[in-house]
Every structure is written in C-alpha cells, then in structure tokens.
C-alpha cells in the first residue's frame with residue numbers, strides 16, 4: 001500500500017526538508033528540464049497552438065457553465081449503452097460504492113489504470129480496509145506502490161526516483177506482491193521495464209475487475225476516454241469482466257468535435273508526443289468484446305463548491321497534463337510531496353485548497369507556494385490563470401480566514417494568523433484619513449531614522465530576515481516639495 005499525505009506539515013516546512021535533499025533536487029531538475037524542453041518543441045510544431053488553447057478554454061468554460069445539463073445527458077447516454085451510473089458526493093461515498101461493486105463480483109483483487117481521481121479519494125486504502133487488494137499497473141504507479149511511497153508528479157508519480165533506486169525497490173519489494181524481480185536485475189530502462197512487464201502480466205491475465213479513471217467523458221454518446229503510453233491501461237480496460245471507472249464530474253466534454261481539440265493539446269503538453277501511443281475509448285458494454293459490466297462513478301468531492309467561486313472555478317478546466325509542474329521553479333526545488341496532496345505543483349496549489357477547503361495548515365499554506373512568476377499560465381493548454389487564482393485564494397484566506405468544510409458546504413471562519421496584518425491595514429487607513437497626523441508621523445519617522453531597527457521584532461522577524469527594510473528618507477516628500485516648489489502643498 002502506498003503512503004498517504006495525512007498529517008503532513010505545511011508547505012514551507014515540508015519544502016525546507018525537500019530542498020535539503022541533493023538527490024531529490026538532482027532527479028527533479030533533470031526530469032523537469034528534459035520534459036519541458038521536449039514539450040516546447042512539440043508545441044512549436046503547431047502553427048495554430050494559440051487557437052487550440054483558446055478553443056480548449058472556451059469548451060471547458062461552456063461545459064462548466066452548463067454542467068448539470070451535460071451530466072444528465074451523459075448519464076442517459078451511458079445507461080442507454082448498457083452501463084450503470086452512480087453519483088458520489090464525496091470520497092467516502094465513492095469508496096463505499098466501489099468496494100460494494102467489487103464485493104458483488106466475489107473478487108478480492110483488482111487491477112488499476114493510473115487515475116488521479118482514485119488517488120484523490122484514497123481508494124486503494126479504502127479497498128484494503130475491505131480486504132480487497134488493488135494492483136497499480138502503470139509503471140510509475142507500480143514503483144510508488146512497491147516503494148510504499150507517495151506520488152510526487154501528476155504524470156510521472158515516481159519522478160523523484162532515479163534508476164538505481166527503482167532497481168532496489170523492484171529487487172526488494174516485488175516478491176511480496178507477486179512475481180519477483182530477476183536476481184541479476186540491472187538499472188537499465190529496458191531491464192526495469194521488462195521486470196515490470198513480467199510482474200504485471202500475470203495480474204492482467206488473472207484479473208476479473210478493472211478500475212480506471214478517465215481523461216474525458218463525451219456526453220453525446222456516453223463514451224469514456226483514457227490516454228496512456230504503456231498499454232497497461234488498454235489491458236485493464238479490455239481483459240476484466242467488470243470495469244469500474246471513477247471520474248470527476250468536470251471531465252466531461254459535450255461532443256466528439258470538442259474532444260478533438262484536447263486530443264491535440266493533451267499529448268503535446270504532457271508527454272510531448274503528437275498523439276498518445278494508446279487512446280482507449282469505450283461506450284457502455286458489448287456482448288462480443290471487453291467487460292460485460294460497466295459502472296461509472298461520478299465524483300463531486302468539492303467540485304461543485306469550486307464551481308461556485310467565479311475566479312477559482314477555472315481550476316476545473318484542468319486536463320492534468322502537468323506542463324505547469326515542469327516549468328515551475330518552486331516545484332523543481334520543493335518536489336511534489338511538499339504539497340501534501342496527489343495534486344502537486346501550481347495546479348495543486350489552487351485545486352487542493354478549493355477541493356478540501358483551507359481549514360488545515362497545509363491547505364491554507366498552498367496558495368503561498370508560488371513566486372507568481374506566471375510560467376504556469378504561459379504553458380497551460382486551457383489557459384488557467386493560476387497566478388490570478390493564487391492571489392484570489394490568498395485574499396480569501398486573509399479576508400475571511402481559513403474556509404471550513406461542513407458536510408458539502410465550505411464556510412469561512414475568522415482568521416487568527418492574520419490579525420496583525422488587518423490591524424496594520426486599519427492603522428494605515430486611519431493615518432491616510434488624517435493628513436495632519438500623517439505629516440507629523442512622517443516627520444518624526446524621518447528625524448528618528450538612525451534609531452530604526454534593521455530587522456523587525458517578534459513575528460515580523462522571519463519576514464525581515466530575508467529582506468531589507470526600506471530606508472527612510474531624511475526629509476518627507478511633502479516637505480521636500482514645499483521647499484522646492486515655493487511653499488505650495490503637494491497634492
């Protein structure tokens with residue numbers, strides 16, 4: 001079973017530990033720089049990239065605006081094609097539904113396609129509690145699962161591991177999960193891939209239940225789409241008799257024509273490929289081929305709350321390409337684990353606090369895990385203005401304090417840590433409303449400037465430890481103006 005993010009410290013503390021790890025920083029730097037350069041050249045091949053990006057943004061915004069209608073259309077299409085649709089308000093309900101469906105089959109193990117939604121709800125852990133073993137079949141997810149680790153990247157969950165570490169994990173852990181690794185396993189990519197292939201093949205051939213997410217759901221036909229590079233997804237989607245897909249409600253697109261846009265932008269933004277090696281699409285069930293039973297679990301888990309926020313809702317356009325992670329200077333140094341969620345990097349910094357609320361220290365710290373350089377916005381294929389949402393969430397936290405989830409509702413509670421900031425703002429508002437007092441204060445400050453401390457005391461110490469306090473001028477601007485402009489007051 002993979003490790004969980006429960007109980008992790010806030011971002012600054014977790015990031016401090018990560019930046020002290022030279023191996024981790026080396027692994028991340030090498031991987032993110034390689035992917036980002038490849039993506040840039042894959043995107044540069046398309047003369048109409050800007051138009052595709054704008055089309056993706058518009059399609060997603062239109063879909064989110066009419067989400068209720070498209071979800072009902074999807075439900076009708078899936079049902080007509082022989083599938084069964086389940087609605088899950090939160091993680092607990094989704095896990096309960098999936099566990100019950102697996103138990104109905106009489107099976108105690110499942111094979112899984114890589115899926116962010118199932119990680120978000122902690123499905124593997126919930127299934128384990130019910131005596132059901134879930135096998136991850138994506139290579140990077142397998143490494144994370146065998147290493148009892150946590151994912152640190154959306155696309156490459158084991159990006160923080162190098163080849164030597166992966167060989168050690170396979171050598172020591174594979175036997176506990178099935179076919180052991182070869183005794184003479186080397187750390188060459190071909191050997192590692194072959195060891196994983198042999199280990200997984202027996203699971204594919206034995207599995208009666210497959211669990212997936214989906215990259216897209218087409219409302220007009222009830223078709224689900226999974227794009228991947230290894231072929232493990234295709235095996236999980238076609239070999240088992242029962243297929244259960246857990247998908248966030250925002251993954252819907254109205255038509256196949258809309259899908260066409262994302263099948264161009266997603267592979268180039270994520271793996272820098274012109275198209276994915278495997279694009280699997282399925283519509284309900286068929287008597288001739290594939291699973292005989294298909295269940296779609298539609299997951300809310302904070303998405304409708306996010307939809308209610310006019311600025312924050314753009315996070316729901318995300319197609320999980322991970323391009324924003326690969327260009328982010330903060331992610332490159334802090335790594336994915338510091339974000340305390342399955343959604344790391346810039347998208348995690350705006351999505352997690354909206355899905356989970358900001359009641360916990362770590363969730364409230366995420367909107368500050370950014371330098372606001374804007375590189376994430378530049379590369380995003382659906383033009384999510386991540387810096388805008390980050391600033392908006394910071395404002396929400398400062399103004400109203402952390403949001404707290406009560407059932408399916410998120411409410412703001414009074415801030416505690418920002419009382420000093422609010423008091424300072426009130427004092428400034430008073431001073432600007434009383435020009436005489438402001439002038440006296442400015443003169444006093446100018447005359448006493450040699451006595452001013454270079455660092456702030458108390459809680460302000462951390463702020464001033466890495467910044468120089470602005471130097472106070474010898475003469476306030478208004479006095480200088482009066483002296484040099486014949487006694488006229490400065491407006």
Ligand code: SF4
Nearest residue numbers: 318319321322324380
């Ligand atoms: S926010 Fe944009 S760039 Fe980042 S993962 Fe989502 S779609 Fe990709």
